[in-house]
Amino acid sequence: MSNKPVYDRTHHAKMATGIGDPQCFKGKAGNAKFKEGDRVRIKDLPDLFYTRTMTYTRGAVGTIVRLVYESPAAEDEAFGNEDHPEWFYSIVFSQKELWPEYSDSFGNDTLETEIPERYLESA
Amino acid sequence: MSSSTREEVLRHIDTVGLMQPALHKQTHAPSPTQIDHTLYRAYTRTPHDVGGEPDVPIVWHEKEEEIWELNTFATCECLAWRGVWTAEERRRKQNVDVGQTQYLGLPYYGRWLMTAARILVDKQYVTLTELVNKIDELKQRAKSGQSLGEYSPAKTK
Numbered sequence: 001m002s003n004k005p006v007y008d009r010t011h012h013a014k015m016a017t018g019i020g021d022p023q024c025f026k027g028k029a030g031n032a033k034f035k036e037g038d039r040v041r042i043k044d045l046p047d048l049f050y051t052r053t054m055t056y057t058r059g060a061v062g063t064i065v066r067l068v069y070e071s072p073a074a075e076d077e078a079f080g081n082e083d084h085p086e087w088f089y090s091i092v093f094s095q096k097e098l099w100p101e102y103s104d105s106f107g108n109d110t111l112e113t114e115i116p117e118r119y120l121e122s123a
Numbered sequence: 124m125s126s127s128t129r130e131e132v133l134r135h136i137d138t139v140g141l142m143q144p145a146l147h148k149q150t151h152a153p154s155p156t157q158i159d160h161t162l163y164r165a166y167t168r169t170p171h172d173v174g175g176e177p178d179v180p181i182v183w184h185e186k187e188e189e190i191w192e193l194n195t196f197a198t199c200e201c202l203a204w205r206g207v208w209t210a211e212e213r214r215r216k217q218n219v220d221v222g223q224t225q226y227l228g229l230p231y232y233g234r235w236l237m238t239a240a241r242i243l244v245d246k247q248y249v250t251l252t253e254l255v256n257k258i259d260e261l262k263q264r265a266k267s268g269q270s271l272g273e274y275s276p277a278k279t280k
Binding site: 010011012013014021044047048049050051054055056058059060074077078079080098099100 | 126128129131132133135136164167168169172174175203204205206207209211212214215219
């Protein structure tokens with residue numbers, strides 16, 4: 001017999017079966033640090049190995065429009081770590097905040113995206 | 124303050140745009156002093172994070188999905204249903220772990236298929252030896268004109 005370690009490769013599937021993902025993480029992230037309407041700046045954390053927080057949002061300031069769900073951040077989930085779910089926020093940025101050369105003719109354009117709590121600081 | 128962050132981020136986006144794999148120019152392991160922070164960050168970024176990167180326009184091709192592409196997608200979904208990976212693990216493997224050359228150079232579903240094989244090896248469902256032997260066996264079978272036994276859906280009217 002082999003003495004190789006045996007991982008529970010299906011632990012995430014067991015968690016989500018019949019409930020769904022991210023629903024299976026509901027109530028597991030604790031209190032949300034931010035609320036709708038808060039102005040937040042996106043932290044420029046190291047973008048090494050995996051992230052879904054687009055580089056072009058980093059250092060930019062946006063407004064939280066919704067708390068969307070609780071889930072492990074992509075940095076954890078992409079390596080099978082589901083022990084620390086956190087709040088995800090839908091954040092609206094002005095396009096002019098993101099792109100310096102963005103035309104004034106479209107000055108009211110916005111971009112909305114979802115970002116986990118670890119990337120946010122009050123602005 | 125983060126104005127220096129914004130400057131770094133925008134410089135970064137300009138730099139990665141210059142990092143299309145260039146087959147005509149060999150690079151050799153550079154000395155550490157040749158890699159400043161800007162280059163380090165550009166090299167180690169996750170290659171799927173292309174938003175804002177300067178690039179030439181991509182030509183739009185209307186392309187029907189092929190049977191092997193649909194089979195690949197179904198296989199990957201089955202791997203998720205059976206708990207072998209989450210969508211996030213799959214995306215990491217197919218969009219980031221492959222590196223920029225494969226990310227930009229291989230067809231979309233080619234990366235899905237490579238990744239399905241890779242997760243089975245990484246999580247020890249099959250050994251690389253078994254996989255290599257199987258590929259070799261199928262190559263021999265194809266060479267002798269035999270069917271590979273691949274699934275094709277019944278023709279609809």
